[in-house]
Amino acid sequence: MEKFNTYFITGGAGFIGSHLTARALSEGKRVIALDNFSTGSIDNIDSFKSHPYYEFHEGSIHDLRLLKELSQSADIIFHLAAAVGVELIVNDPLNTIETNIRGTENVLHAATKNKTPVFIASTSEVYGKSEQFPFKEENDIVLGPSYLSRWSYAATKLVDEFLALAYSAQRELPVVIARFFNTIGPGQTGQYGMVVPRFIQQALAGESITVYGDGEQSRCFCHVSDVIEAVLRLINEPKAYGQVFNIGSQEEISINQLAERIISLTQQETQRQQRVKITHTPYEQAYRPGFEDTVRRVPDTSKVEQLVGWQPQYKLDRTIKDIIHSLVSAVAA
Numbered sequence: 414m415e416k417f418n419t420y421f422i423t424g425g426a427g428f429i430g431s432h433l434t435a436r437a438l439s440e441g442k443r444v445i446a447l448d449n450f451s452t453g454s455i456d457n458i459d460s461f462k463s464h465p466y467y468e469f470h471e472g473s474i475h476d477l478r479l480l481k482e483l484s485q486s487a488d489i490i491f492h493l494a495a496a497v498g499v500e501l502i503v504n505d506p507l508n509t510i511e512t513n514i515r516g517t518e519n520v521l522h523a524a525t526k527n528k529t530p531v532f533i534a535s536t537s538e539v540y541g542k543s544e545q546f547p548f549k550e551e552n553d554i555v556l557g558p559s560y561l562s563r564w565s566y567a568a569t570k571l572v573d574e575f576l577a578l579a580y581s582a583q584r585e586l587p588v589v590i591a592r593f594f595n596t597i598g599p600g601q602t603g604q605y606g607m608v609v610p611r612f613i614q615q616a617l618a619g620e621s622i623t624v625y626g627d628g629e630q631s632r633c634f635c636h637v638s639d640v641i642e643a644v645l646r647l648i649n650e651p652k653a654y655g656q657v658f659n660i661g662s663q664e665e666i667s668i669n670q671l672a673e674r675i676i677s678l679t680q681q682e683t684q685r686q687q688r689v690k691i692t693h694t695p696y697e698q699a700y701r702p703g704f705e706d707t708v709r710r711v712p713d714t715s716k717v718e719q720l721v722g723w724q725p726q727y728k729l730d731r732t733i734k735d736i737i738h739s740l741v742s743a744v745a746a
């Protein structure tokens with residue numbers, strides 16, 4: 414039985430935040446959402462706006478007074494607001510650092526008054542260039558040099574983890590931290606560089622698919638509904654407090670294979686005959702000179718599985734089809 418009734422979601426108009434909102438409202442929860450629309454979108458919250466249990470505030474996690482006010486009425490805080498997307502991070506490291514560090518500190522500070530439990534969204538990016546596969550929560554972390562702004566994202570998210578764990582240890586604040594591994598699903602856009610919706614949008618538009626580098630880098634993509642299920646199980650398990658968990662799929666795929674898979678599934682799902690091409694763009698052209706990509710990223714999810722019995726339910730093909738259908742209906746709307 415779930416013990417929380419009012420969710421305060423930062424980044425509530427974002428991709429994951431809006432899926433969490435939909436799930437919460439469908440289960441009779443109240444939702445207070447905060448977003449500054451930096452990468453979140455009004456379309457993501459359109460269907461909730463008139464819901465009697467939904468309250469939206471346009472504002473920033475830099476606004477401590479507002480955070481304190483909104484936290485007062487909540488019995489759990491999901492902190493999902495962050496600077497996200499590799500392209501955005503490489504182009505605006507200052508905003509990344511300020512949002513991810515100061516913003517998270519504000520959220521933790523606001524939660525402390527009533528000791529409101531906080532869920533902190535971290536990222537698989539924190540494992541950086543580690544070659545200890547699969548990635549386990551207690552592994553050492555290997556990041557690149559500080560003159561490459563790409564690593565600022567991982568570094569800021571690591572500081573968030575340290576901060577949350579320190580609040581847990583020294584202020585008795587209940588916190589749960591999860592490292593998300595390439596979360597994808599309906600409603601996500603390719604606008605900020607996320608590879609799956611971008612490739613699908615390119616395939617639907619009949620444009621060539623832009624694989625960066627040699628395409629042999631690999632990822633494991635996890636359906637957002639699976640991710641939310643894991644998050645909800647964790648925050649309802651007191652033994653999870655004060656701990657860090659990987660959340661992701663173990664179905665590994667190279668970006669070249671992903672491009673092929675998306676081309677054939679798009680053809681199959683939309684009955685198109687035309688076969689789009691795949692192009693390879695060097696990283697320095699796609700991002701910036703000296704850009705370092707993560708070559709391989711695979712989670713070990715035994716910790717979350719053992720504690721709350723979670724395993725992802727969606728296979729990648731099914732997730733890709735869901736995204737194709739959502740993008741086709743977005744175009745038709």
Ligand code: UDP
Pocket residue numbers: 499595606607608609611612623624625626630632668706707
């Ligand atoms: N990528 C690509 N073409 C694109 C966008 C991304 O080949 O148009 C690659 C990117 O270089 C990375 C992988 O796809 O190797 C996953 O990128 P994404 O930004 O989705 O997530 P990341 O794992 O980098 O956080």
